[in-house]
Amino acid sequence: MALPPRVDVHSHFLPPFYHEALLANGHEKVDGMPAIPEWSLDGHLTLMSAANITKSILSISSPGTNLRPNTLSSEVTSLTRKCNAFAADLKRRHPDKFGFWASLPLPDVQAALEEIDRAREEGCDGFALMTNYHGSYLGDPMFDPIFARFNELHAKVFIHPTAPCMQCSGAPTPALPFGDGYPIPIFEFIFDSARAVINLFFSGTVDRCPNVTFVLPHGGGVLPPLLTRFTAFGALVPESRGIDAKVVRKQLGEQFYFDLAGTVFEGDEGVVGSGQLKALVRGFDISHERLLYGSDFPFTRHASAMILANRMKDGLDELFEKKERDAIYQENAEKLLRKETLTRGRGDR
Template identity: 30%
Template structure:
């Protein structure tokens, strides 16, 4: 097996487990909360020859408390848990800190705490209780993250609001996560997030969701709304410069489409464990290792070289 670095792996702190049980009856986004200890991460790493994992919270986002104090306390608890795992396994584990979005002052304070705890990255939800990335109200948080070189991992959430009478039988991760990633990143483009905050390297999850498909279509918006500036519809530049993890079922169709519009040095291996069950992680990993869609050189880049270079640049 190829050695690997995992850029989309999850942990569940005690506080986050309690949050999921209290607010979602252990079925956040329609998904049963998986059993988890740090040994779960280490087992997945061993089974898939992963040398290093950056662990982060998954959805639903902690803003579902609808309370600034509770959301902030949850972020701090989760980040302290992640920092402890990183300190215990410094050669194997890094952590991406969560922020109590959409609360600005609390998020800025949490950025300082997380940096003091040597967070490897930060994770931001596509929306925090309906406030989407790109919203001008979040600019002070982006400015704070932009003060120094920072890695930011985006993570999809259930859309807010969501049409409850449409496709209600499908858990949100199956379809709505793709739509929400696409919606959030497009909103970030419209508000020039990628061009204003150039010290931030963003990782867009799940092979870019639907972004490669709508990229050309977005440029047509100027014909309907002439007030739009060129950079507000320039999805192509974002796809060419930002990073993408390949978590999930990206073969046989999705990854080849992404490769047409992205930089091959910006594709990153990801497991999405433990929300993707261990047997399926192994299966999806083997598919990536054995596919004829990717060249040997590209496989080496996705599994390890790209991630190693990215982390080295952030030191």
């Protein structure tokens, strides 16, 4: 049976010049994976046909476009510009097939503000941010001007995890207790997503940016089981920083989406509806209206993407009615992408 039609909000592109930049900057085994995945337009379209993906929103995955600490800002800005221009050209040539989340040359805030305007002019659908930029995490005050601009624009922000990092005596230092013992995407990605999002809440960034819509990958990673802990901590430990649990829940229901890339369902026979997604939607009352499809292609290779797509079909059939499944696969994304990105007038540049 054919898979239901779907919009893919979490898929990646690696143009040849970006592949070369990864190799030149020591990322031949990107994030500890065996190799940099091959990507081509034809290969992407083949996956889209096989999985019945009507549209793919492309982005640059980890490690983003700032490939090593202390790189000259001009080099980061140049690579970012080339990636966004490449994606914009794909969208122009295949407007029904592709959109893109634009990368930014962070942590250079001024260059990023300028790139926001260029990418908007080229028709980006929103912006892709890494969870941290060499140890500076989303929610850090240095990024406040970026989020203020996003708020003016009513922007959509896709957050993608990268390798955890910390500042040690002013120098970026990998925060990997197991070293290179495990590929970083196995679990460090999932932890880093939660780390960044919790910082966005505690820093007040989400409060200050009610017009920003966030897309969280991999079903929110480990954020859901941490929700009660980080929202209740202030009430239970009065000396600590507090946060209003009801406000956080409201913001999650109005400003946040969760994509379903990865292993959100168990793969064993007889447990098709069990796993991470069931815990999210039933444990924390997350509406089906906040869920989106994601393939994570090509970092999830074609064969694996098809296995996960079929597993997801069985799992969603178990958890949701057809009308709800249609929304998860396609309608939620279409509604998200139709949202006005910019209110003309005050705040426009």
